[in-house]
Structures are given as C-alpha cells and as structure tokens.
Amino acid sequence: xxxxxxxxxxxxxxxxxxxQKKMTSASIIIMCATMxxxxxxxxxxxNVNFIMGQVESQQGMRVILSDDTTDDEITSLKTKIxxxxxVNQVTFYSKEDNLASIKEQLSEYLxxxxxxxxxxxxxxxxxxxxxxxNLNDSVQEQILKLDxxxxxxxxxxxxxxxxxxxxxxxxxxxxxLIILIIISVFIISYTIKLTVYARRKEISIMKYVGATNGxxxxxxxxxxxxxxxxxxxxxxxxxxxAYNSVINMMLSSVVIQRINITLYSFSDxxxxxxxxxxxxxxxxxxTGSIISMRKYLKV
Amino acid sequence: MxxxxxxxxxxxxxxxxxxxxxxxxxxxxxxFLVGSSGSGKSTLIKLILKEEEPTSGNIIINGxxxxxxxPSRIPYLRRSMGIVFQDFRLLPDKTVxxxxxxAMHVVRAxxxxxxxxxxxxxxxxxxxxxxxxxxxxxSGGEQQRVALARAIVxxxxxxxxxxxxxxxDPNTAWDIMGILNDIxxxxxxxxxxxxxxxxxxxxxxRVIRIDKGNIVRDEKGGYDSEV
Ligand SMILES: Nc1ncnc2c1ncn2[C@@H]1O[C@H](COP(=O)(O)OP(=O)(O)OP(=O)(O)O)[C@@H](O)[C@H]1O
Ligand SMILES: [Mg+2]
Numbered sequence: 001x002x003x004x005x006x007x008x009x010x011x012x013x014x015x016x017x018x019x020q021k022k023m024t025s026a027s028i029i030i031m032c033a034t035m036x037x038x039x040x041x042x043x044x045x046x047n048v049n050f051i052m053g054q055v056e057s058q059q060g061m062r063v064i065l066s067d068d069t070t071d072d073e074i075t076s077l078k079t080k081i082x083x084x085x086x087v088n089q090v091t092f093y094s095k096e097d098n099l100a101s102i103k104e105q106l107s108e109y110l111x112x113x114x115x116x117x118x119x120x121x122x123x124x125x126x127x128x129x130x131x132x133x134n135l136n137d138s139v140q141e142q143i144l145k146l147d148x149x150x151x152x153x154x155x156x157x158x159x160x161x162x163x164x165x166x167x168x169x170x171x172x173x174x175x176x177l178i179i180l181i182i183i184s185v186f187i188i189s190y191t192i193k194l195t196v197y198a199r200r201k202e203i204s205i206m207k208y209v210g211a212t213n214g215x216x217x218x219x220x221x222x223x224x225x226x227x228x229x230x231x232x233x234x235x236x237x238x239x240x241x242a243y244n245s246v247i248n249m250m251l252s253s254v255v256i257q258r259i260n261i262t263l264y265s266f267s268d269x270x271x272x273x274x275x276x277x278x279x280x281x282x283x284x285x286x287t288g289s290i291i292s293m294r295k296y297l298k299v
Numbered sequence: 300m301x302x303x304x305x306x307x308x309x310x311x312x313x314x315x316x317x318x319x320x321x322x323x324x325x326x327x328x329x330x331f332l333v334g335s336s337g338s339g340k341s342t343l344i345k346l347i348l349k350e351e352e353p354t355s356g357n358i359i360i361n362g363x364x365x366x367x368x369x370p371s372r373i374p375y376l377r378r379s380m381g382i383v384f385q386d387f388r389l390l391p392d393k394t395v396x397x398x399x400x401x402a403m404h405v406v407r408a409x410x411x412x413x414x415x416x417x418x419x420x421x422x423x424x425x426x427x428x429x430x431x432x433x434x435x436x437x438s439g440g441e442q443q444r445v446a447l448a449r450a451i452v453x454x455x456x457x458x459x460x461x462x463x464x465x466x467x468d469p470n471t472a473w474d475i476m477g478i479l480n481d482i483x484x485x486x487x488x489x490x491x492x493x494x495x496x497x498x499x500x501x502x503x504x505r506v507i508r509i510d511k512g513n514i515v516r517d518e519k520g521g522y523d524s525e526v
Contacts, residue, residue, distance in 0.1 A: 008404050201388070201390070202390055204388075205388055205390065205401075206401075206405050207374070207377070208348070208377060208382045208388075209377065209378075209382070209401075209402040209405050209406070209449070209453070210374045210375065210376075210377035210378035210405060210406055210453075211374060211405040211406075212371075212374045213371075213374075215405060215407070
C-alpha cells in the first residue's frame with residue numbers, strides 16, 4: 001500500500017499555480033526583478049574576476065638585484081623566489097637585456113646611450129608574475145628579505161585598486177543576494193499563503209483522514225518550486241539579451257581594445273548562471289512555502 | 300478499543316467541558332453519545348481524535364495510551380478512524396469519486412488500489428451511480444453518504460461521527476443511521492454523537508449520556524434514562 005505519490009503532489013502543485021494566476025504572475029514578476037538585479041551584479045563580478053585573472057598574468061614586479069651578486073647567487077635566487085606562495089613565473093633579465101630594451105624604446109635618441117655599452121648602469125633583474133593579486137604585498141615582503149635583492153619596482157596602485165574593486169563587488173553581490181533572497185522568500189510565502197488560505201478546508205480534511213504534514217506541504221512546495229523555476233528561466237532569457245548587447249557595445253569601444261582585455265561572452269557563463277538561478281529559485285520556493293504553511297500545520 | 304480513564308478537559312477559557320469521564324467502548328461495539336447542547340459531546344469526540352488534549356486523565360485507543368502521543372504520530376492514529384461531521388466537509392471542486400479517492404491519496408495508496416476500492420465503497424453507501432457528480436449537485440443525505448464513503452475507504456477500525464444527521468430530515472437521517480449500522484455489522488466500532496431521539500430509542504444500542512461534562516448514564520437502551 002505504501003506508494004510514492006509524487007505524481008499526485010506535482011499535479012496538485014500545478015493546479016494551484018493555474019488557479020492563483022494573478023498572485024502567481026505578480027510573484028513571478030517580482031522574483032524576476034530581484035533575480036535580474038542579482039544577475040547583473042553577478043555578471044559584473046564574474047567579469048571583474050576574469051579581468052583580474054588576465055591582469056594577474058600580465059602584471060608583475062621587477063626585482064632589482066644588487067650589483068655585487070654573483071652568478072651562483074642569481075641562480076639560487078630564482079629558486080627561492082619561485083618557492084614563494086603566490087608566485088607564478090620568474091623570468092631573468094640580465095643587465096644587457098635591460099640595456100637592449102631601453103635602446104629599443106629610445107631608438108631615436110640612441111646617441112645618449114653611446115657610452116653605456118662599456119659601463120652598463122642597468123642592474124640584473126627578475127620579472128615576477130603572480131597567481132593571485134591579493135598576495136602581492138606578502139610576496140613583495142618575502143622577496144625583499146632575500147639576500148642580493150636591492151629593491152622592487154612594481155605598479156602597486158593598479159594591482160591593489162583592482163583587487164579592492166573586485167573585493168567590493170564580491171561583498172556587494174553577497175549583501176545584495178541576502179537582501180534579495182529575503183524579499184523573494186517573503187513574496188513567495190505571501191503568494192502561497194493565499195493558496196493555503198483558499199485551501200484551508202482541504203487541508204483540515206486532509207488532517208482528519210490522516211495526512212502527514214510532509215504530505216500536506218508537498219503541493220505547496222511544488223508550487224513554490226514552479227514559481228522559482230519559471231522566474232529563473234524568464235530572467236535568464238532577459239538577462240542574456242541585455243548582457244549580449246552591453247558586451248558588444250563595450251568590446252567595440254576603443255578603450256577596451258586598447259588595453260587588450262577580453263570579457264566573458266554570455267554563452268561562457270550561461271551554464272553557471274542557470275545553475276545559480278535554478279538553485280536560487282528552488283531554494284526560495286521551498287523556504288517560502290514552508291514559512292507560509294507553519295500556521296496551518298498545527299493541530 | 301476506546302477507553303477513557305478519569306478524563307477531564309477544561310478549555311483555556313476556563314470552561315470545563317468534560318469532567319472525570321471514564322468508559323470503555325469495546326471493539327465492534329456501536330455506541331451513541333447523547334446529551335443536551337453544550338453538554339460536551341463534541342469535546343469528547345475531539346479528545347478521541349486528538350484534536351484537543353485532555354487536562355487530566357488518560358485516553359487509550361487500540362490498546363495504546365495516546366495521552367502523550369507525539370504530534371508527528373497523530374496522522375497515523377487518525378488513519379485508524381473514519382470521521383464524519385454534521386456539515387459533511389466535502390471538497391466542492393472535486394467529484395464524488397475524487398472526494399473519496401482523495402482520502403486514499405493522502406495515505407499514499409497505489410493508483411491501482413484506489414481504482415479498486417473507491418467504486419466498492421461508493422456502492423456500499425448506495426452512490427454507485429453518482430461517481431462523476433459534484434457535491435453541489437447532491438442532496439444533503441447523498442453528500443453525507445459521500446462523507447461516509449470517504450470515512451470508510453481506508454478500512455478504519457473505528458468510525459467516529461459527530462451529529463451525522465444533524466442537517467438531515469428524519470427519513471434521510473434513518474438512511475444514514477442504517478448505513479452506519481451496516482458498517483458496524485462489518486466489524487467496525489462506531490461512536491455517534493447525536494440529538495436524534497427517535498432513532499436512538501429504536502436502535503437499542505449502548506447510550507452514553509453526558510450532562511454538563513459528567514457522564515450520567517451508560518447502558519443499552521433508549522435516549523432518555525428510564526432507570
Ligand atoms: N474551543 C472551545 N473553547 C472554549 N470553550 C469551548 C470550546 N469548544 C467548546 N467549548 C465549550 O465547552 C462546552 C461543551 O461544548 P461541546 O461543543 O462539547 O458541546 P456539545 O455537546 O457538542 O454541544 P452541541 O450538541 O450543541 O454540539 C460548551 O460549554 C462550549 O461552550
Ligand atoms: Mg457538538
């Protein structure tokens with residue numbers, strides 16, 4: 001006799017969504033709006049992270065070595081630097097390399113460098129790139145402690161401002177997410193409360209014939225999930241269109257082309273966003289319906 | 300099967316609806332619960348259904364003390380009882396068939412079992428031809444038959460009815476009592492709270508009379524005390 005009445009519960013859930021058309025559409029619209037705002041922040045955050053990654057692989061620091069370092073010391077420094085947490089690549093540029101690169105940049109005024117070949121004033125240096133820009137400070141600190149290192153030249157400002165922007169966006173998205181989740185749960189629970197109220201007679205009969213609370217909750221949870229998933233799909237469509245047109249505008253702008261950075265295309269993040277939205281929709285739906293049922297499940 | 304041991308019930312308003320009630324209804328028995336309005340009949344029934352908690356005393360159902368039953372076990376207790384009310388309590392947007400099948404869905408019966416069982420009980424209460432009809436297309440007596448079918452569809456061991464004929468004319472009331480009697484003859488314990496004096500007088504069943512919360516009489520016979 002025990003039987004999993006899944007089909008029955010799902011049927012009842014859809015029935016109630018169809019019956020409460022007005023409230024259901026109202027809560028779908030509001031859910032979509034909240035999900036859209038969240039999605040916008042999410043996409044900006046993802047892109048900033050993406051850009052950070054690109055910058056990280058390009059950005060680095062020049063570790064200037066003291067003039068009196070021996071070749072052996074130079075080699076062992078490379079190993080030591082590579083072992084520091086957060087270091088990605090270590091590339092050696094000798095005095096001569098550095099002079100050559102300056103010559104290249106100053107091609108028109110080469111005469112001022114005439115004497116440099118005999119007495120090269122440029123130091124040997126390592127160019128160090130990072131795996132994570134947040135580790136910038138600690139890496140610098142550790143390198144400076146090593147023997148043979150004279151100083152570090154780096155564009156700290158770009159690095160730290162970028163990572164603080166990324167951090168800010170992450171915190172902002174998190175805060176926003178929490179607020180939006182609370183709003184959505186409240187709205188869904190209100191919608192389902194109306195259904196529960198409309199079906200209070202049915203619920204009381206169910207209790208008299210021996211329905212468990214879990215069984216009574218079933219259709220309402222299904223209703224919440226339906227609202228959540230519909231909202232997720234609609235928002236995904238809207239945000240996809242909006243994102244693509246914004247991205248196309250940005251990518252064709254001169255600034256972005258100049259600094260040589262790419263952005264995610266919507267298809268790159270579609271799957272991730274879909275999962276986030278559906279989980280969000282289902283989670284909000286379930287929580288909202290459980291909240292709205294509490295009162296009616298006593299007795 | 301249904302045993303009360305010194306049960307008292309006071310509502311939060313301070314009103315004592317049942318005072319020190321003790322009785323034992325055996326398996327297979329048919330018992331009427333009578334008494335004037337406000338005497339505490341419905342309260343007694345709510346105590347059996349575990350819709351209300353006794354203030355003191357113990358209630359034993361099917362050999363189990365349900366006085367301190369966990370709320371999560373209440374649904375399983377109720378599956379052992381069919382319940383019928385004066386106001387039928389049918390779902391207006393479901394057909395007769397679905398109203399009865401509903402009670403089986405709730406206990407997670409298989410679709411096959413539901414299809415087999417529902418027509419059988421509908422026939423038993425004399426509604427074999429009304430399966431596809433909605434409650435508002437039925438007379439009061441027919442609606443109460445649907446409620447009866449729903450109450451017995453899961454084969455409960457007892458049937459509890461609170462004024463099942465309260466909204467019906469005397470002839471229809473007799474029909475309903477007849478069905479209750481049939482159900483009892485098939486082995487189900489039946490408890491009926493009622494004001495229907497003539498029916499009680501003629502059926503010669505056990506009568507428990509309650510007056511201002513006290514059980515003042517408990518014996519086979521008519522509606523009024525002749526002792
Ligand atoms: N939920 C409640 N809260 C407070 N008092 C109640 C409640 N339910 C019933 N009572 C009181 O308890 C007493 C018994 O009521 P009960 O409903 O059991 O009577 P009854 O015998 O079923 O009457 P009737 O024949 O009119 O249905 C009455 O005085 C009533 O006012
Ligand atoms: Mg009553």
